[in-house]
Amino acid sequence: MSVLALKNVSRSFGPIEVLHGVDIALRPGRVHALIGENGAGKSTTMKIMAGYQPPSSGQVALDGRPVAFADMGQAEAQGISMIHQEFNLAEQLTVEQNIFLGRELKRGPLLDKPAMRARTRELLDRLECRVAPDRVVSTLSNSDKQMVEIAKALLRDTRVLVMDEPTAVLTRAETAILLRQVRALRDAGTAVLFTSHKLDEVEDIADDLTIMRDGRVVWTGEASRMDQHAMANAMVGREKSDLFPAKVSTPGEVALEVRDLTVPGFSHDVGFTLRRGEILGVAGLIGSGRTETFEGLCGLRPATGDVRIFGESVRIDHPWQAQALGLCYLTEDRKTRGLLLSKGLRENLTLQALAKFDRGLIDTGAEERALDQAIADFDIRGDRAALVGNLSGGNQQKLLFAKTLLADPRIIVIDEPTRGIDIGTKQQMYALIRKLASEGRAIVVISSEMQEVIGLADRILVMRHGRVTGELGANATEDAIVKLAMGVATEREPA
Amino acid sequence: MTDAAAPAPRRIRMTVIGPILALVLLVVAGALMNPNFLGWDNVTNVLARSAFIGIIAVGMTFVITAGGLDLSVGSMAAFIAGLMILVMNSLVPTMGVGIPVILVGMAVALLAGLAAGLLNGILITRLGIEAFIVTLGSMGIYRSLVTWLADGGTLSLDFNLRSLYQPVYYGGIAGITWPIIVFAVVVVLGEIVMRSTAFGRHCAAIGSNEQVAKYSSVRVDRVRLTTYAALGLLVGIATIMYVPRLGSASSATGMLWELEAIAAVIIGGTVLKGGFGRVWGTVIGVLILTLIGNLLNLTDFVSPYLNGAIQGAIIVLAVVLQRDGKARA
Numbered sequence: 001m002s003v004l005a006l007k008n009v010s011r012s013f014g015p016i017e018v019l020h021g022v023d024i025a026l027r028p029g030r031v032h033a034l035i036g037e038n039g040a041g042k043s044t045t046m047k048i049m050a051g052y053q054p055p056s057s058g059q060v061a062l063d064g065r066p067v068a069f070a071d072m073g074q075a076e077a078q079g080i081s082m083i084h085q086e087f088n089l090a091e092q093l094t095v096e097q098n099i100f101l102g103r104e105l106k107r108g109p110l111l112d113k114p115a116m117r118a119r120t121r122e123l124l125d126r127l128e129c130r131v132a133p134d135r136v137v138s139t140l141s142n143s144d145k146q147m148v149e150i151a152k153a154l155l156r157d158t159r160v161l162v163m164d165e166p167t168a169v170l171t172r173a174e175t176a177i178l179l180r181q182v183r184a185l186r187d188a189g190t191a192v193l194f195t196s197h198k199l200d201e202v203e204d205i206a207d208d209l210t211i212m213r214d215g216r217v218v219w220t221g222e223a224s225r226m227d228q229h230a231m232a233n234a235m236v237g238r239e240k241s242d243l244f245p246a247k248v249s250t251p252g253e254v255a256l257e258v259r260d261l262t263v264p265g266f267s268h269d270v271g272f273t274l275r276r277g278e279i280l281g282v283a284g285l286i287g288s289g290r291t292e293t294f295e296g297l298c299g300l301r302p303a304t305g306d307v308r309i310f311g312e313s314v315r316i317d318h319p320w321q322a323q324a325l326g327l328c329y330l331t332e333d334r335k336t337r338g339l340l341l342s343k344g345l346r347e348n349l350t351l352q353a354l355a356k357f358d359r360g361l362i363d364t365g366a367e368e369r370a371l372d373q374a375i376a377d378f379d380i381r382g383d384r385a386a387l388v389g390n391l392s393g394g395n396q397q398k399l400l401f402a403k404t405l406l407a408d409p410r411i412i413v414i415d416e417p418t419r420g421i422d423i424g425t426k427q428q429m430y431a432l433i434r435k436l437a438s439e440g441r442a443i444v445v446i447s448s449e450m451q452e453v454i455g456l457a458d459r460i461l462v463m464r465h466g467r468v469t470g471e472l473g474a475n476a477t478e479d480a481i482v483k484l485a486m487g488v489a490t491e492r493e494p495a
Numbered sequence: 496m497t498d499a500a501a502p503a504p505r506r507i508r509m510t511v512i513g514p515i516l517a518l519v520l521l522v523v524a525g526a527l528m529n530p531n532f533l534g535w536d537n538v539t540n541v542l543a544r545s546a547f548i549g550i551i552a553v554g555m556t557f558v559i560t561a562g563g564l565d566l567s568v569g570s571m572a573a574f575i576a577g578l579m580i581l582v583m584n585s586l587v588p589t590m591g592v593g594i595p596v597i598l599v600g601m602a603v604a605l606l607a608g609l610a611a612g613l614l615n616g617i618l619i620t621r622l623g624i625e626a627f628i629v630t631l632g633s634m635g636i637y638r639s640l641v642t643w644l645a646d647g648g649t650l651s652l653d654f655n656l657r658s659l660y661q662p663v664y665y666g667g668i669a670g671i672t673w674p675i676i677v678f679a680v681v682v683v684l685g686e687i688v689m690r691s692t693a694f695g696r697h698c699a700a701i702g703s704n705e706q707v708a709k710y711s712s713v714r715v716d717r718v719r720l721t722t723y724a725a726l727g728l729l730v731g732i733a734t735i736m737y738v739p740r741l742g743s744a745s746s747a748t749g750m751l752w753e754l755e756a757i758a759a760v761i762i763g764g765t766v767l768k769g770g771f772g773r774v775w776g777t778v779i780g781v782l783i784l785t786l787i788g789n790l791l792n793l794t795d796f797v798s799p800y801l802n803g804a805i806q807g808a809i810i811v812l813a814v815v816l817q818r819d820g821k822a823r824a
Contacts, residue, residue: 300710320712329710337706342770343699351700352711354693361691407712 009058026191033206041215050082051075079159091138096120123151143174199228244455245434252276255442261305263296267466281457282446289466298329326410341389353407374402394425413444546674549781550733552756553685554726560772562702566630569752570638575734576744577641592655612727616720642746649745657742664739685774702769762813
């Protein structure tokens with residue numbers, strides 16, 4: 001008997017359906033792993049289960065009876081809690097205040113602080129978490145924040161716990177503690193939905209397994225019937241060679257030469273050379289300083305170092321200076337750094353290259369034509385008059401590409417080109433990036449997806465702790481990258 | 496993709512017609528209550544009185560659209576007025592009473608306004624102090640400076656100069672006084688700049704999301720600094736129009752102008768936290784605020800002492816009505 005189930009659930013955003021008839025059932029006392037590539041529909045599935053979003057069609061069933069949660073508060077009242085990838089904590093409050101936020105214990109009109117303190121201590125002890133209840137959350141490590149989130153869920157007598165990639169930001173040791181807690185919760189009868197990109201963890205902890213691809217469930221059953229290799233195949237569903245364009249690079253003159261690039265606090269003495277027509281992949285674990293290094297290069301952070309663009313020594317303190325030199329950075333964070341979500345497509349498209357449309361006054365006719373062109377060139381779908389915040393992730397990403405390319409960069413740094421977009425769009429992006437290179441632009445692709453770096457890059461730079469630990473050729477193996485990214489002495493860990 | 500020229504949703508929104516509707520209602524109510532309300536004298540009176548706050552509010556529209564705020568404009572105006580009067584008075588012995596003295600006074604007002612605006616802007620952009628704090632500080636500083644300059648009393652413009660300067664407030668072309676003309680010019684220019692220039696677009700982008708603007712190679716600090724400098728300059732212009740009205744400045748000059756200007760901007764539909772602004776809306780906001788006072792003076796229904804209460808209610812109401820237009824981001 002399932003405690004919480006989705007039955008034939010579909011979900012659309014605007015005209016685009018992202019979930020197609022999903023069935024999934026969580027049973028009490030079982031850990032159910034939900035895996036799939038970025039954009040496979042895991043997040044949407046979880047959000048529907050936790051009452052954050054209603055399904056467009058289909059049914060959510062709690063204890064076998066159909067329910068419709070008006071919001072997450074109602075779901076929570078029924079014992080369903082979700083822990084987000086981005087923590088949902090009030091950073092300036094203490095651990096204890098966070099755990100009891102919204103359900104403070106009171107004695108008369110006043111807060112019963114000793115009781116809350118004691119209860120917090122007890123919950124944290126259960127989680128083997130040594131954090132003091134009066135610590136301010138902003139001072140905690142990621143793993144401790146994760147524990148606070150779990151403690152919050154425990155306090156709410158959670159029957160169903162939905163965890164969105166809880167281990168993504170944790171170290172190995174922290175992950176071990178977390179998995180132990182998940183097992184303890186399971187043994188106490190909680191139904192746990194768990195997503196992760198780390199298949200060894202999934203193999204380790206899951207009782208049941210559901211694999212999603214392109215908004216559909218492609219496999220579901222007992223986890224013990226799948227090994228890591230089979231999981232990976234089911235997730236991708238197509239051969240790597242289909243996904244990536246052929247590597248036909250003919251490197252030209254040196255476009256970018258970087259020596260001793262240091263971004264204080266993030267990277268030290270980074271050096272590399274990039275030629276026209278070339279795609280340089282940058283790999284490394286989260287926290288290895290990849291993004292910060294290239295933000296420093298492009299004037300988005302304070303940085304020092306020797307940078308030459310087409311042989312000319314340059315100094316870049318601001319992004320507009322970089323752009324004037326033909327160097328553009330395409331952010332990994334399209335929602336908070338890339339696009340103005342509350343504005344329309346046209347204003348977003350031309351923001352970076354507004355000077356092109358500036359004839360004293362802005363030539364809106366030319367802007368509209370540029371938008372026509374971008375919609376055609378990049379296959380941007382959706383309502384032209386919509387606000388950008390209402391576009392799907394893939395279309396936002398295409399718009400971000402179009403916007404950056406409108407500035408005619410000669411050198412483009414693309415950070416996480418396919419984060420959170422569906423596989424079809426990914427393929428389009430890869431083809432586009434290769435095309436940009438073949439047009440003679442010099443390209444850097446930063447990515448956490450090792451397959452992406454291997455499939456796309458002509459050369460691969462691996463970073464670890466803010467330093468370049470090695471450079472690999474086009475036919476690098478995942479193993480070689482991992483070794484450099486983790487430090488050679490460390491045991492192997494699939495990222 | 497068929498309708499190529501559809502830039503934005505064309506639904507009529509309360510945020511667009513709300514302020515216009517309120518203004519129309521006020522005008523109709525006024526005309527019914529007092530036959531003199533729509534008379535030439537009263538209309539020009541209302542417009543002229545709107546001009547000072549109006550000119551400042553146009554500048555404030557840009558500051559707020561770019562995600563900033565300036566609380567110092569009222570005391571800045573008082574300080575500039577005091578400074579202007581002191582400089583002009585001190586020039587009378589050497590230059591005599593003449594137009595050159597007044598021109599120097601005007602130049603002083605413009606330069607002082609620009610400098611004060613730049614100072615606010617530099618503190619905010621270069622030192623990264625919050626606009627609220629910086630301008631709260633400069634508000635106190637200018638207010639105190641003008642009190643000090645006037646030695647706690649009133650600074651009066653030289654009597655002969657005053658009659659020479661008075662036409663700048665009372666005179667005009669074809670019965671339309673200078674303050675109204677200057678206000679109109681500022682509004683038209685402001686609307687064009689906001690709507691159709693890269694600067695206006697950049698202000699909205701910065702107020703909407705500063706990070707995105709920065710990552711899009713917008714020169715965020717320069718744009719932001721420019722909004723404060725332009726506002727300072729406009730305060731200088733407003734002061735030039737204001738001084739000939741009374742010919743004096745005291746610690747009470749320009750009191751609460753900052754709040755009236757901010758209120759006008761918000762009533763007009765500009766979003767207080769930035770990202771979207773419209774100059775024409777601000778004009779309507781200013782007119783609504785002035786008309787309320789005017790109506791209360793012309794009719795006996797409500798005591799004019801309740802002016803502030805009614806204005807306050809309208810401000811809150813305006814923000815409530817704005818809510819339906821929020822983007823679902």
